Amino acid sequence: MQHLSIFPILIPLLFGAIMLLPPISRDLTSQRISAVTGTLLLLISSAVLLFKVDHEGVQLYALGGWQAPFGIALVADRMSTLLVSVSSFLAFAVMLFAIAGRDKGGAYFHPLFMFQIMGINGAFLTGDIFNLFVFFEVLLIASYALLVHSGGKQKTQAALHYVILNLVGSSLFLFGLGILYGTLGTLNMADMAIKVGQLEGETATLAKTGALLLLVVFGLKAAMLPMHFWLPKTYSSASAPVAALFAIMTKVGIYSIFRVFTLIFGDEAGELANIATPWLWALALLTITIGTVGVFASPSLKVLSANLVMVSSGSLLACAAIGSEVATSAALYYMVHSTLASAGLFLLADLLARQRGKAEDRFVRSRAFLQPRLLGFGFAISALSLIGMPPLSGFVGKVMMLQATQTTVQTMWVWPLILIGSLAALITLSRAGTTLFWRHSGSVAPEAEPAKATEIAGIALLLLASPVLVLFGGEISAFTLQAAANVHDILFSAYGLLPGAIQ
Amino acid sequence: MNTLIWLPFLPLLGVFVPLLSARFSRTACAFLTATLPAFALYLVLSYAGEIFQGERFQAALPWIPSIGLELAFRLDGLALLFAILILGIGLLVILYARYYLSAQDSIGKFYAYLILFMFAMLGVVMSDNLIQLWFFWELTSISSFLLISFWGHKTDARKGARMALTVTGAGGLALLAGLLILGNTVGSFSLQTVLDSGDLIKASASYPVIVVLILLGAFTKSAQFPFHFWLPNAMAAPTPVSAYLHSATMVKAGIFLMARFYPALANTDLWFLIVSLTGLATFLMGAYIALFQHDLKGLLANSTISHLGLITLLLGMGTDLAAVAAVFHIINHATFKASLFMAAGIIDHESGSRDMRQLNGLWKYMPYTATLAMVASASMAGVPLMNGFLSKEMFFTETLHQASLGSLSWFIPVLATLGGVFAVAYSMRFIHDVFFNGEPINLPKTPHEPPRYMRVPVEILVALCLVVGIVPSLVVGDLLYSAASATLNTPAPTYSLAIWHGFNFPLLMSFIALIGGLLMYHFRSHLFKFQSQFPANDPKLVFEGVIQSLSSKAQRFIALTENGSLQRYIFLTLVLALIMTASSLMKLNATAGQRPELPVDALTITAAVLLCISALATVIWHRKRLIALLTLSVVGLIVSLAFAQFSAPDLALTQLSVEVVTVILLILALFFLPQKTLKESSPRRVVRDLSLASLIGGVVGTICYALMTRPLDTISTFFTENSKTGGGGTNVVNVILVDFRGFDTLGEITVLGIAALGIYKLIARMRLFMPSSNENGLAWSEDKNPLMLSIISQSLLPLALLVSAYIFLRGHNMPGGGFIAGLITSVAIIQQYVAHGVEWIKTRVKLDYQIMIGSGISIATLSGLGSWAFGHTFLSSWFDYFYLPFIGKFELASAMVFDLGVYLTVIGATMLILANLGQLTTSERPVQKDND
Amino acid sequence: MLTITITIVAICICIALFLNLWRLLEGPTVSDRILALDTMYINAIALILLYGIHMGSVLYFEAALLIAMLGFVSTAALCKYLLRGDIIE
Amino acid sequence: MLPMPFHSLLLFIVWLLLNNSFSAGQIVLATFFALTIPWLVTGMRDEQPKIRKPWLAVRYFFMVLKDILVANIQVALLIIGPVKKLKPGFVAVPIHLDSDLGITILASTVSLTPGTVSAEVSKDKAWLYIHALHLENEEELINDIKQRYEKPIKEIFGC
Amino acid sequence: MPFYLELIICIALIIGAVFLLVGSYGLARLPDIYMRLHGPTKASTLGITGVLAASMIFQSHLKGAFSVQELLITLFLLITAPVAAHMIAKTALHYRLDSLEKTKNQDMVETIRSREAHNNSSTD
Amino acid sequence: MEGIYAFCVGLLTACGIFLALRGRTFSVVIGLTLLSYAVNLFLFASGRLKIDAAAVLGQSEQYSDPLPQALVLTAIVIGFAMTAFVVILAMRARADLGNDHVDGVLPTNETDTSHRSGGSH
Ligand code: NA
């Protein structure tokens, strides 16, 4: 299986394209069947790739047979493969949810979904910075299109902000790329990492401006302060499966920050070593803070989930700022956890809203639920997981992050914020839960519809991941630690990928 | 496997038993539920013998090493004591709840929660690993939340549960921090290692932080002042829950924690000061408040707070004997308080009220229950022959033997006695006010004795109070000794558990307390009157108020920052980018580098001036939209010319064709958007934006100049060297696009395809504002398809297609390629749409643009997949030269198939957008009114 | 001679372009501006061809061809907009 | 086989023009496109009259070319000359062409040649409205257009 | 390059440049939109033809083969310029843009605008 | 030459950003288009400027850097796709929200007279 590394990109691409062609394009059922098949295949191939990478080490895939740094290379290492697996798993679960009916309300849901996954996986796998830009754009344009799925004023307005902000971001991305190419003369990230170390003086200064522009761009995707504004409205207005899929979008930004600022501009970058760190510190802490305030202020479940995503983003950025192997490992674990848990909550919020009549997902008194036990159980799981309470995965991630701080100063800043963030989540989610599930007036709303089997299956997959992450926490954290070690090892992640490079 | 590893999980397994067995009778459910805890209790007890001998059992399995978490359990004296309390009283509560809960209550759910809690609690006390301890600690918070909110439809239950969860949850987070620092200080998260490293810990700089954080956890959980307020509000829980959680188990978790870490953290001034003062304050305050409660459970809850304070105070005194006394009081308090809660539950259950102002003279109705309650109350008051008396005696003794407050240490025995007075008074009240004191007032039900088996748990507990009170060493001697030894991590000092120690000060203190308490109860009306002067504030309301004001402040803050203004968002993003780039750019000494510059010529200056003027004109006239569009076109034209001039013909061609399609799109949009906008930015805003824009423009220009004037070493020579030999084309840019970096191009056409699909979605549900006249009210021209335009467009189409074929075919070797060809074809088709209208085209051509996109992307992908057959990676290209008679040498390349995919996608995407947009307007065009 | 001629011609075209720009900015009507833009396209074609002669390169022809083809499309579309509002109906 | 023979020929020539080559390969390609493109676009056309007299068409084409040259010099002089002397004016030319193609060709010719621009065609296609930059004699202009351009066009399309 | 070729190229270029300039000059100078139309439609078309001819000769010489590609551009412009002018004239009429006062037959404008048949009586 | 080029890029950036900061969708779109011109020119310039050096083998003696050109080409296409999307989205916003302000609500202190031309629904 020498082509395995490209499967996570090709499978969604081909499925997406084929779904535009007859006979599949003609009816919904065959679209659904092929969408589920596609995501399942994707999941299987990602899992196999994960296994292979874990056992055989990093998989390099030189597209077109052109060796790096000249051609585009895919780099399936532990970090990228882990995230690819998460996104594939997420895709499968969300697709299961979607085919119960949320895929209606507009054309092209399935192909767009596939293209979105393709963009995400491509961004994770690529080893070329311009190709990263291309995949960013793929996932962005797909997200724009999905965001307006099933219409509505709110969606349009949120989409307008989201799209325009990201267009500005894309411009900055290209400015940054131009500067980096203009100083380094290469696009392969491993090659850049090697060349950055040799930069001196004014050229280094110029390269720094380019790098910092990339930080802004990735920060925008990761909802880093002050570029976080788009997130709450966008996530809360998107339709459920889309919002759930968006849960991994901020992670793409975070991932890119790790790739670019620990590999290229990391410890080995000579004059440009760790240039992002001071910025990351300040902005990460502010992001957690504002996210926490947002959590307190959330009037509805979807907004709350969105704000929780922001808190997790801030925490991940803080890990990036710490910049140690342990911190990266913590971030990786936390990314897996937070992606799946928040996606689960987004889906659940949709089910809840559908059974509450006019109250939707707002924290107000409402009609009783049609399926209180099912929904309550699901809510409890995702709430515990997101708060970071045992026995679910959030606590492992949280403890890993807390343990990752290295100096007293770091501890003094990060710990209180992370812990207060947890407390805010605890307070708000407990209020939310008691209000949603117990503060009722009247009977079940007449328009309430029971959750469908595949919807439950999709949510269950996402929620079950949380205890599994704890149960196998040892193995998983060993994996993330190894992944982090690889990322931080320039001999491994740069020279190792360029056989011709002279150390 | 070691029994210890799975023992704590027995109850967890048991969580499912009640859920599954709830369909059977309530009794069967209760019985089945009890089996697993009973088995666990049996197992625990089977260890007792050896533990009493001083043994300690430990077992561990690796779990998550990276966070120091392992699955590690221990069973020593302290754990044994608590395990017995948890399982033993748990079993009694299961029995009791069987009768307490009504038929409407879901008993299966209740038992499940209860067992879950039991599991968590057992985990806490048996943990041999710090992280695992915290793991279970938090589980107790969660499961107690579920139990307190069991009647979630009641506001009180919801609020009480939330408050308990918030307070204990906050404490839990502090505890986590404390445990992590502790573990990092010691270098191990193994409990035994920590307990053995007391000196190291106390010597470390982080000791104060550790103590404060861990105590925060303990105090919140054990309702110590000032975190005590959640406990009375947790009384909204069903009484079995209170009997279990709020007497014997959960609230004792904090006490347990202090006892557990006693060897590691205690015996320092800091510890004494914090723990003893907190304990003392809690002890007094709880006792005082208890007296004024009208709610039976409220009285008991505050009494619990007081007793927990007492134990805390003991743990803070720093003598080994005080620690023994603390452990002893843990046992005693558990027995008498659990029985009292159950008694209160019986009274509530059988009379329908818990209000002592209504409850009077119940002796007549339920004498048996009254007797049990009176014995337990006596124990609570510290009456001799009861177990409460023994530990209180020890407490009084220890208050006399401590010196924690230096010369003010005598305060402690005095205040302890005062607390004792209150305790007697409220116990007296519990007895007299409920069982005597006249007749019941307006009770909902006529009280009577409870069912036989509902009394059994009370009887057992009360019996224990008596037995322990009379023959203490026989009953709990070993248990107490081993628990105390485990607490101290050394063998406990010698002490005597006799009832009678002769006439001494502690006895005097007990006597004073008894007499004082009786007197105080007798004159209680004065005290009540005094107390009524203070405004009663419900901590629940205060707490809710705090949370709500926090939330509304947060909302105001968020509304202030996230004001929904995109302009602000963009501004901030750009400001950040500016700060980041400018701050590093300032370190650049000289803008210009060493690379020689190209000479300037008139043509370039002309183009530059045209560009600048047009760009500025676009800005100045952006409110006159059509004109802005025209000037924008000029800018686009000049940009194309610039590409052409600086040796990028492909770019020039692409820019030109994209430009036209963009302009057409913008014209289409203009029809639906207002034609003009008023000036709406304030001068300040304009100046602000202008400054930012110029600064960023300046920075970009500077960087651009700095880059261009510096030499660059790139990988690009590889492309020029290998373009022909490796990629089979002489147009290097095109070879990069379809071969070296074909993957980018694949992504790029996918973007285009997706954009078209997205736009289709946007159009599909659009309700348009279509002006029936232009902005000045002039009706549109009636000539829909001008004759000349139609005819000429028809003639141009074949020519345009030919040109696009030409551009397509030569792309590999000369400027051109699939993308430009695709755009030319699209523009040619658009031209037909403009000239003839949608309907005309629709009837003549059956092109499915969606299929074109799908097949374009598919073809491009499949052309890349083809290389797999030859064992090459995705998108590996293939080309060869062939000879045919007449025709001669020609080249075939897989890149052309790829380019064909590009071509199709471009046409499909462009046309899907424009044709659909056009179609929509046509079908919805408003009827024209000539209003000129 | 050719070099001098090219310079002179270039200057002529530059002046022409400035005249077009002036008309584009001055208006007074949108029709005038469209006309100016259309003329500008033609002058741009000339400019490109001239540049091809100057550089002795064949690579500029396609750009000129494209402007000739596409400039008309955009002029037609703009006029249609003024006439009918909706250019694809 | 050949839905638009004239176009096919044109395409064939244009292809060779574009490639500046008469090699066998290019001729094959030219033939290919000359055949396929008309076939592709044949749906997108309204029925147009056939050219009855090709030679006349060629002659007409060169005549117009000559006129363009002459007219341009005249117009250039007018433009450079004093504006005050210009006598612009609208003219209505009655036309008797049945085909839209014919009208279009006439209108185009008018625009390219003397100081005139075709401004509009009336709905009944009986009038061509033109704007003249310098209108000295209206009748003469109308006559000139009808004789010099309309007549040959009529003949070319045989109507 | 032989002198005569260079000379021809130069002449063609100069002619082209002059006409282009005149066309644009007319656009800038003439007083109303209808008159301005004449400049670009005619002068510029001829001008570009001059440049194209020059280019054709030059490229033929450069390649050593007959280069007639530029004819295609001429063809395109000859076909499209009148239509562009026509369309612009239509807009001008549609918006009732003023023509120079001394323009003859101004009263015809409304007829033209509405594409009505011409009424002969008004011609005189 | 480089100075003039850089100046133009800077000016285009400034103009683009200024317009992107306006309140109406159309201005923003125009601004983004200007910005994308600037971006493309900038990215192109990262390969340094060369004259008469098109990267077509055999057509000139030296070759300009073809890689940035390929990147710019990709960027142009992607930029086109994005612009197209945002243009239609702006129309949709006008349709859904009733005005063309980027925030979907008009600033409170003034009335939008341009509204008059629309609203035939
Ligand atoms: Na009473």
Ligand code: NA
């Ligand atoms: Na239309």
